[in-house]
Amino acid sequence: MIRYPRRGETVPRPPVPLRGGKKGNARKEREHNAPHLASGDKDKLKFGLYKHDDVRQALHQLFGRKCVFCESSLLGTQPGDIEHYRPKGEASVLDPASGKHRPISAGYPWLAASWSNLLLSCADCNRPRRQVDGAGAVRVMGKSCLFPLADEKARAATPWAVRREAALLLNPRRDDPDLHLAFTDEGGITARRGEGGASARGAATITCCGLDRAELVEMRLRHAKTVMAAIRHIILALEQGREPDDDLDDLLALLAPHSSYVAFTRHLVRTHLSPYLDKLGLAP
Ligand SMILES: [Zn+2]
CATH class of the missing domain: 1.10.10 (Arc Repressor Mutant, subunit A)
Incomplete structure (x- = not known):
């Protein structure tokens, strides 16, 4: 996992379907969804813009044709999943006892068409399924709607509360994964150790996305x-x-x-x- 773009490089503009402005499609989608979000009528919400072909092309350009989490190439095998860093629907955390996903909030629907919230993922990093990890243990891996926080009490329910959240999942569009992840020569991956111990963000990202799958x-x-x-x-x-x-x-x-x-x-x-x-x- 690496950071995009690298330090000093220009952040690409949002693709046309996601641009704001009075007549922008993103604004129209937000305006359509606003009353349904307020009333809690989830069935009437529309999230279509993030799947537009131009958005997929822009993500391919930014990240290359590879998964942002595991860095496996998608070329010739799969188009890649357009993944929301903060889930547009129900957000979940991993239940430590069962190892299953446990819904924790209604998610971040206002970020559904936010360019900076979109990532490109392979199916194995994104879609939950039982896989074998590098130590031979079987567990459910795949980010899906997982979005763990360091302090659950700070979970945002409104746009302006997001800045108070301390996300555990690394965001390759903001964070430098190199500070949190370490490798062995044999291809193993661990949370990088610092003065305060192993990185909690590195550990959470490995667990959520299954970056240690065999x-x-x-x-x-x-x-x-x-x-x-x-x-x-x-x-x-x-x-x-x-x-x-x-x-x-x-x-x-x-x-x-x-x-x-x-x-x-x-x-x-x-x-x-x-x-x-x-x-x-x-x-x-
Ligand atoms: Zn992947």
Whole structure:
């Protein structure tokens, strides 16, 4: 999981269907929904704009054709789920006893057509189903409507109360996941440990999205073989006094934000190429 856009890069404008303004579709959708939200008549709510083809295209451009949570490529396999960071409908938390999703609030319907609230996810990170984790345990994984908070008492029921919430789920459009997630060379993932212990946000994100599911760990391990081959060739070239041209190009391509498993690739580069990073001009 990485941050989009990277620090210093421009935040892209909302795609046309989501723009505001007096005649904007987003405004019309909000105005249609307002009385039904006030009366609690959920059946009359309309949430269609976020699914517009232009919105999907804009999300593909921003995130590349990959899942924002696990960084698996969606190319040639699935269009990807347009996922609301804060759920547009009922919000849930994980029940620690049963491991099932437990509804906790009516959610954040006013953010249904908010560009900054939209993400792109693969089916396995988003849709709840029983999967095996890296330790061999079976549990329900998939973000779906999960939105845990550090303090449930601060749960927002109105737009202006959102700023008081301390979300546990990492938002790749706001947060730097690198501060909260750590990898092993074998493709494992854990909450990064700091002075205050393991990151609660990292742990919650791993649990909600199943970032430690066994098949995903296996995919990262396969990916490591490609990355490590490039790293070994680069080190060999440098030690022999040669320029690592093609191998460095390969590694730079693997580090490009739209490539798969970039956060994990950065981990491997920092771990195994650190004495050479300055010479190569790399700062992953
Ligand atoms: Zn995913």
